[in-house]
Amino acid sequence: METQSEYIEDLRIIKKVMEESSRFLSLSGLSGLFAGLIALAGAAIAVFVFPDGKILLRGGFFLEQPVDDLILLKIRLSILALVVLILAISISLWFSYRKARRKGLKMWTPVSKKLLASLLVPLVTGGILIIIFYLQHNWQLVIPSMLVFYGLALVGAGKFTYNDVHYLGLTEIITGIAALILPAYGIIFWCFGFGLLHIIYGLLMYRKYER
Amino acid sequence: MKVDISGLSKFFENRIRLGIMSILIVNDSYDFNSLKAALCVTDGNLASHLKALEENGLIMVSKKFIGKKPNTSYSATESGEKIFRLHLKALEDIIRKK
Incomplete structure (x- = not known):
């Protein structure tokens, strides 16, 4: 016969093993925080550093504003977007790797493969x-x-990691639809969706799971 | 107070077998190496517990090749899932009625 405390330990093991094998728990809130900061820094460079960048604030160049060297601005924006994307992904992976190592979890598991595929x-x-x-x-x-x-x-991936990611996905979709309705404010919605929302959810998740 | 412990299964008195079953309940299938990593056990130890579960009809084994590498994966059988759920319910009842 097992004792009471052994039964409690059994239940704890079942819960832990089920959770760890069906959800990617290495995702760090700090990944979101820094991805958001990088996004905002990228947007600031586009608007304030690039010549002609300020037209992004005045409704973007699709409104056919008279801008010389529009081609150059587009090329600069494309390169900047790529750099921001790569930096944000790298820093997210790094913080998750750090969390996995600290918690003794594996990064490359069947569930992280499903997460990636989704x-x-x-x-x-x-x-x-x-x-x-x-x-x-x-x-x-x-x-x-x-x-x-x-x-x-994110809505799809939310099934394989913290549930918060699912809700972040829903808010991103709503933000995107709002941006479609009000195209002149595109850059503002972009900063809200990729900057502010990441920072808010990142901090929430950090407080909830890593403190 | 009397507690019904008839749902408890002797298969799960061992924590490694309990862990294997917990993983296979929430995942359609799981391969040997991932089970080994998830439960932090040695090859031999894991293999013997898997064999015991398989021989008693709680899990199924499927062997296939991914490229040239053999890949053995495991999944819970219907009766295995039933026995595990009964065991889990019995555990919860015991704790609750304390």
Whole structure:
């Protein structure tokens, strides 16, 4: 016969093993926080450092504002977007790796593979659509698509990690739809969705799971 | 107060078997190496517990090749899932009625 405390320990093990094997728990709140800060820094560079960048605040260049060297601005924006994306992904992975190591968890598990697969389908689809919109001069669709497809990716991925990610995804989708309705404020919605929301959810998750 | 412990299964008196079953309840299937990593056990130890569970019909084994590498994965059988759920319920009842 086992004793009472052994039964309690059994239940604790069942819960822990089930949770760790079905959800990716290495995701760090700090990943969100820093991804948000990088996004805001990127937007600040686009608007305040790039020549002609301020037209992003005046409704973007799809409103056919008279701007010289529009091509140059577009190239600069594309490169900046790529750098921001790579930096944000790298720093997220680094903080998650750090959390995994500290908690003695593995990063590459069956559930993290499922998480990655569920992220990739909407992200790659969205990425291809955005490139097509960009090339076809449908500028007003670029920012809403980024937010909506990223949101869809997170809603799907939320099943395989903390539930908060699911809700972050829903708020990103709503932000994207709002950006589509009010295209002149695209950059503001972009900063809200990729900057502020990441920072808020990152801090919430950090307080909830890592303190 | 009398507590019904008839749902408890002797298969799960061992914590490694309990862990294996917990993983296979929430995952459709799980491969050997991932089980080993998740439960922090040695090859031999894990293999003997898996064999015991398989022989008693609680889990199923499927062997396939991924490229040239053999890959053995495990999943819970219907009766295995039933026995585990009864065990879990019995555990919870015992704790609750304390």
